Amino acid sequence: EDGAWDIVSASPIPYFPDRSQTPREMTRADMDEVVADYVRATERAVVAGFDLLEIHMAHGYLLASFISPLTNERDDEYGGELxxxxxxxxxxxxxxxxxxxxxLPMAARVSAVDWAPGGMMPEDTVEVARLLAAHDCDVVDVSSGQTVPHQxxxxxxxxxxxxxxxxRHEVDIATMSVxxxxxWMDVNTIVAAGRADLCLIARAxxxxxxxxxxxxxxxxxxxPWPDQYKSVERYTPRFEFHFGGE
Structure with a gap:
């Protein structure tokens, strides 16, 4: 840990107890600094012309470390009940x-379940979504896990x-599935069945x-293709795509 960056979290719990750097428990001053950083990033997003802003509250990152009881052992007003x-x-x-x-819409990404004993469960994340909706969140991006290594x-x-x-159905808020x-058959099925409002595609x-x-x-x-690719419009594929169905 010599020479490593000073890292902070909700509680001083290393990710891998035997080899990860132990974070420092955040102080109120740390929180104020982080809030200011987020605000500056949001202001830059406005200037850059983004249409959607998402706050990452999943996967064990800083904000997620407050949400999960596996990573938040605080005994002040930021720990305890959900x-x-x-x-x-x-x-x-x-x-x-x-x-x-x-x-413009604003979203939050959450881990619906920690996949580990004592961690967040789907019913807990329903309540997280209710709280987000009460704070004018437009859409919840629903992922899971990556909070602890023993998941x-x-x-x-x-x-x-x-x-x-x-x-989506218990909180009456738009959701993203990932x-x-x-x-594309997966996407159409999810959206048409009303299981989510948007689908996020990463590895595909x-x-x-x-x-x-x-x-x-x-x-x-x-x-439509960009001008540099216009010739593709005259191209007829001589193979079939099977990744999206028959």
């Missing part, structure tokens, strides 16, 4: 919301969609950077 553990993340959200244009997630196709589905969504886009264009082509809604 409402208290949400206090600082909501302070950050409110501060960003105050400088983000009212006409035991149940991976599978669309494995996190049920969490987005539950929050996690092992690979085909890494595998195929033109995933969205190929999906649109398969659905007979080809997207």
């Amino acid at each position: 409402a208290a553990r949400m206090r600082f993340p909501l302070e950050v959200f409110d501060a960003c919301r105050s400088v983000w244009p009212d006409r 035991r997630p149940r991976y599978g196709r669309l494995f996190q969609t049920p969490f987005a589905d539950r929050i 996690g092992n969504i690979s085909s 886009h890494l595998f195929d950077p033109y995933w969205t264009r190929h999906a649109a082509y398969m659905l007979d809604h080809p997207l």
Whole structure:
């Protein structure tokens, strides 16, 4: 740890007890500094012309460390019951919301379940979503896990969609579904069934950077190409796409 950056968290709990640097428990002064940093980042996002702002409260990162009881052992007003553990993340959200244009949506990403004993459960995250909705959050991006190394997630196709589905219907807030969504048929099924309002595609886009264009082509809604790619409009694929269905 010699020469390492000073790191902070809700509580002084290292990720890997045998080899990770131990963070320092955040003070009120630390919190004020972090809130100011988030506000500056939000103001830059406005200037840059972004249409959506998302506050990351998942995967064991700083704000998530306050939310999960596995990473928050504080005995002050920022620890204990869920409402208290949400206090600082909501302070950050409110501060960003105050400088983000009212006409533009603002989201929060959450870990619906920690996949570890004593951690966040789906019913807890429903309450997190209720709190976010009460603070003018427009959409909840529902992921899971990555809070502690001893997690035991149940991976599978669309494995996190049920969490987005539950929050959407119990809290009446828009949700994003993410996690092992690979085909446009998956996306259409999730949205058409009302399980989520948006789907996020990550690894599928890494595998195929033109995933969205190929999906649109398969659905007979080809997207316009930039001028540099205009010749593609005269190209007829001589193979079939099978990543999105028959």
